[in-house]
Amino acid sequence: xxxxxxxxxxxxxxxxxxxxxxxPHVGGVRTALYNWLFARHHxxxxxxxxxxxxxxxxxxxxxxxxxxxLRWVGLDWDEGPxxxxxxxxxxxxxxxxxxxxxxxxxxxxxxxxxxxxTPEELQARRQEALRRxxxxxxxxxxxxxxDAERRRLEAEGRPRALRFRIDDQGExxxxxxxxxxxRFDNALLDxxxxxxxxxxxxxxxxxxxxxxxxxxTHVIRGDEHLSNTPRQLQVYRALGAQPPAFAxxxxxxxxxxxxxxxxxxxxxxxxxxxxxxxxxxxxxxLALLGWGYDAEQQIFSVEELIEKFSLxxxxxxxxxxxxxxxxxxxxxxxxxxxxxxxxxxxxxxxEKAQLxxxxxxxxxxxxxxxxxALELSQSRLRTLADVPAWVAYYxxxxxxxxxxxxxxxxxxxxxxxxxxxxxxxLEGLEPFDxxxxxxxxxxxxxxxxxxxxxxLQPVRVAVTGKDVSPGMFEVLALVGRGAAxxxxxxxxxxxxxxxxGAPVR
RNA sequence: GGCGCCAUCGUCUAGCCCGGCCCAGGACGCCGCCCUUUCAAGGCGGAAACACGGGUUCGAAUCCCGUUGGCGCUACCA
Numbered sequence: 001x002x003x004x005x006x007x008x009x010x011x012x013x014x015x016x017x018x019x020x021x022x023x024p025h026v027g028g029v030r031t032a033l034y035n036w037l038f039a040r041h042h043x044x045x046x047x048x049x050x051x052x053x054x055x056x057x058x059x060x061x062x063x064x065x066x067x068x069x070l071r072w073v074g075l076d077w078d079e080g081p082x083x084x085x086x087x088x089x090x091x092x093x094x095x096x097x098x099x100x101x102x103x104x105x106x107x108x109x110x111x112x113x114x115x116x117x118t119p120e121e122l123q124a125r126r127q128e129a130l131r132r133x134x135x136x137x138x139x140x141x142x143x144x145x146x147d148a149e150r151r152r153l154e155a156e157g158r159p160r161a162l163r164f165r166i167d168d169q170g171e172x173x174x175x176x177x178x179x180x181x182x183r184f185d186n187a188l189l190d191x192x193x194x195x196x197x198x199x200x201x202x203x204x205x206x207x208x209x210x211x212x213x214x215x216x217t218h219v220i221r222g223d224e225h226l227s228n229t230p231r232q233l234q235v236y237r238a239l240g241a242q243p244p245a246f247a248x249x250x251x252x253x254x255x256x257x258x259x260x261x262x263x264x265x266x267x268x269x270x271x272x273x274x275x276x277x278x279x280x281x282x283x284x285x286l287a288l289l290g291w292g293y294d295a296e297q298q299i300f301s302v303e304e305l306i307e308k309f310s311l312x313x314x315x316x317x318x319x320x321x322x323x324x325x326x327x328x329x330x331x332x333x334x335x336x337x338x339x340x341x342x343x344x345x346x347x348x349x350x351e352k353a354q355l356x357x358x359x360x361x362x363x364x365x366x367x368x369x370x371x372x373a374l375e376l377s378q379s380r381l382r383t384l385a386d387v388p389a390w391v392a393y394y395x396x397x398x399x400x401x402x403x404x405x406x407x408x409x410x411x412x413x414x415x416x417x418x419x420x421x422x423x424x425x426l427e428g429l430e431p432f433d434x435x436x437x438x439x440x441x442x443x444x445x446x447x448x449x450x451x452x453x454x455x456l457q458p459v460r461v462a463v464t465g466k467d468v469s470p471g472m473f474e475v476l477a478l479v480g481r482g483a484a485x486x487x488x489x490x491x492x493x494x495x496x497x498x499x500x501g502a503p504v505r
Numbered sequence: 506g507g508c509g510c511c512a513u514c515g516u517c518u519a520g521c522c523c524g525g526c527c528c529a530g531g532a533c534g535c536c537g538c539c540c541u542u543u544c545a546a547g548g549c550g551g552a553a554a555c556a557c558g559g560g561u562u563c564g565a566a567u568c569c570c571g572u573u574g575g576c577g578c579u580a581c582c583a
Contacts, residue, residue, distance in 0.1 A: 019583050054582055119581065126580090135507055136579070161581050179510070180522095188508055188579085196581040203583045227509055227578035250511070250576090257575060288517065288532090295519035298532050315518075318576065322516045325533040335546075379546040409543095441542080456542040468544040 012044025013217045016070075016077075017207070019051040020062035023268035024069030026321065027222070027252040027260055030286040034249060035220045036075045037287070037309040047214060048080030050091040051207075053200040063091075069269040073279045074302065079214075087214040092206050099201040102209045102239065103162050103194060111238040112194060115142040115163045116153040137190035138163070159197035164205070164235060166191050172230035177218070177247035177311045184230040192231060204228055208235040211244055220247045220311070223318075247311050250290060250318040260321055276349060276383030281330040289319045299332065331382045339371050342378060346387040353388035358395045369394055372478050376470035393464045394478055397487060401494070405467035409457040416496040418448075418455070419462055423488035432481045437473040462491030 016032035018024070039046035048067070052058040067082060079085025089095060106112035115138075126136040143165065145153070154160070166189045174182045194205035201209070211219060226248040236243040254260045260267050272282055280302070287305050288298065291314050300308070334342070350356040359366040370391060377390035393399060401410065409415070422444070426432070429440055445452050456472045463484055469475055476484050 017583090021583075051583060057582075115581085117581095122581085130506070133506065159581085163581095182509070184509075190579085193581045198581080200581090202581065207583090222577095223510065224577050225583085228583095230509095248510085253576080255516080259576075285517095290517085292518055295517090295531050298517095317511055317518095319518090320516060322533070325517065328533055331546090377545090380544065382545095445542095452542045454542090460543065466544090470544085472542060 011217075012039055012042040013047065013215050014039050014044065014220055015047040015049050015211070015214065015216050017049040017051050017210070017221075018066050019054060019057070020059060020066055021054060021057040022062055023270060024066045025260065025267040026269065026272070026282075026286065027267075029069065029073055029269055029282075030252060030289060031220070031222055031249055032070055032075055033073070033283060033286055034291070034309075034314070036077075037305055038218065038220060038311065039078075040306045041309050044217070045078040046075070047085065047087075047216070048077040048090065049210060049214070050081055051203065053092045053196075053203070053206060055093075055198070055200070058093075065270070072269060072273060073283050092210065093200070095206075095210070096199060096201075098213065099195065099206060099209055100199075103201075103205070106164065106194070106235075106238055107162070109238065111165050112162050113143050113165060114150070114160045115191075115193070116145075116150075116158040116160055117142060118159070135188065137188075138192070140191060143191065161193045161197045162195035163191040164194045164231075164238070166231070166234060167237075172233050174226070174229045174233065174246060176226070176229075177245055178314045178316060179226070179248055182226065182229075184227075186230070186234075189231060189234070194235075204231050205235060208232050208239070212236070212239070212241050216244050218245045218247060220249065223248045223251050247314070249314065250316055252289065253318050253320045255320055255322070257320065274385075276385030276387075277326065277330050278333045278345070278384070281326065281333040284333075285326045285329050289321065290315050298329070327382045334381045334384070335379055337378075339374050339378070342374050342387075343367075343370055346374070346384050349384050349387050350391070353392070355388050355392060355395060362395075366395075369478060376474050376478070380470070393469075393475075397483055397490075399465040401461060401491070402466045405461045405465070406495075409461045409467055410491055410495040411498055412458075413499070415458050416492040416499070419458060419488045419492040419495070422455075422459060423485040423492070426476075426481060426488070427485050429481070432477065434473045434477050437476050441473070458491070459488065462488050 014035045016028075016035045018028050018032075036046045038044075048070070050058075050063055050066070052063065063081070067080075070077075077083065079087065079090065081088075081090040084090075092099075103112055122138070125139060129136045142163070166186065168186050168189060170186050172184045172186055172189075174184070176182055192204060193202050195201055207219075210216075229246060229248075233243055252260045269282070273279075283302065283305070284298075284300055287300060287309070291309065293300070293308050293313065337345070347356065350359065359370050362369065373391040373394045374387070377387070380390065381387065425440065425444070429436055441452070441455060444450075445455055448455070457467055460469055460472055460475075461467055463469075463472075463475060463479055479487075
């Protein structure tokens with residue numbers, strides 16, 4: 001076994017090692033991103049490894065979702081379960097023999113021993129210790145078993161786990177790249193299980209073996225692992241191996257300061273995709289959550305992130321995920337997309353809103369109108385999911401009026417007459433384009449003595465159903481003469497009827 | 506309970522290591538103004554923070570101690 005050697009290649013090798021027990025959530029993606037940026041910055045390797053030793057919670061579906069989620073945000077890996085690599089396999093359940101070999105080494109060295117205590121017994125003793133106000137450490141009962149006792153327990157067919165014999169003298173110091181020196185009293189550690197009775201390794205053992213075998217140089221992971229690091233360091237030492245460097249990232253919190261979880265709604269990258277976020281915006285935002293270049297710059301391309309990323313500038317405090325800033329950033333990226341790109345990225349959302357078929361049905365003209373519609377609404381978008389609402393009225397006439405908008409602008413004395421007149425005028429307007437429309441409405445304003453808003457807002461509601469839209473002349477020109485006039489008449493009729501039937505105010 | 510981590514505007518943060526340039530800078534959000542047919546975008550301006558208490562020092566956001574709070578670990582989960 002060569003892996004126990006202390007030599008370390010100077011090429012950076014980092015890994016992201018999720019356990020496939022759920023969806024890929026943003027916190028994990030951020031950890032992966034930092035690892036990836038670190039690797040790319042240093043021209044090193046980024047490795048993906050699946051920690052699937054918890055058979056009851058791991059699933060193939062989740063593993064697929066993990067990889068897909070990472071790929072969606074634009075990460076790629078040099079070694080991993082799907083692409084292979086020189087230190088595979090890259091899922092722990094396929095590496096059992098390896099852990100067994102390392103465990104055997106520890107047993108030989110007297111640093112590991114079989115334990116026959118059942119979970120129930122352990123649980124009971126733990127409760128008891130807690131009740132007495134003592135630390136719930138493993139009592140080393142099985143360390144002191146005589147050969148005869150051991151034989152008896154084996155003969156009983158008792159399940160057997162393997163425990164690591166901790167060195168409880170002195171202290172273990174973690175030299176953390178983001179937190180500095182962190183010291184732990186070894187007397188507080190206990191003999192933890194390294195091989196479960198099902199033969200699979202536990203996390204604290206498997207990570208060490210894998211990181212060693214895969215020649216990982218920097219372990220960049222979540223803060224929740226900091227407390228476990230002294231245990232792992234002891235395993236490295238017992239193996240006579242040089243540990244990698246460590247960097248513990250603060251975790252992501254929900255707005256209520258609790259850990260980000262399901263009940264806070266969106267946390268899986270899939271959810272963000274469905275909400276219409278762009279991967280480049282999510283990456284930029286996530287990079288800034290816990291890392292800052294100079295605090296002035298907010299927008300970073302991936303290339304810039306790679307160039308500027310460093311662990312020294314990773315902040316120590318936990319960060320709260322702020323979806324409003326993400327939305328702002330998403331809007332920023334959306335505004336910088338070409339119209340064609342925007343159209344392409346909007347496609348799934350237009351399909352979901354049943355608009356894609358209508359657009360397609362218009363062929364080339366449909367594409368042209370969609371492009372123009374997107375052009376007009378681009379600066380108003382925050383997510384791709386907003387797109388359908390901004391383009392729908394260019395492709396369908398049968399919409400309902402927004403209640404508040406209708407009340408404010410349609411259900412007023414004189415409005416039906418005004419709309420009918422405009423409809424008639426527009427039918428004769430030549431040409432029916434933006435300059436002509438503007439000239440017409442200016443004339444109408446002067447002639448009636450109304451303010452532009454008093455004229456245009458009713459028109460807006462009649463033509464779009466809402467009181468918010470892009471510039472009215474552009475909208476009218478794009479909707480087209482026939483449809484515009486028809487909608488104005490429909491709104492006039494609707495308003496007249498409502499005003500007569502149930503007088504408003 | 507024990508151990509560990511963390512602590513600057515509502516949020517992300519700069520500054521902290523190497524005390525004075527900080528009556529604390531930027532960004533999101535919020536408010537106001539400008540532009541304007543509405544809403545955005547854009548421009549300009551504003552309110553908004555060094556958790557608390559002790560030290561050390563001529564001087565502390567910056568160093569030390571304590572308190573409080575948040576989070577994590579303490580599993581045959583990862």
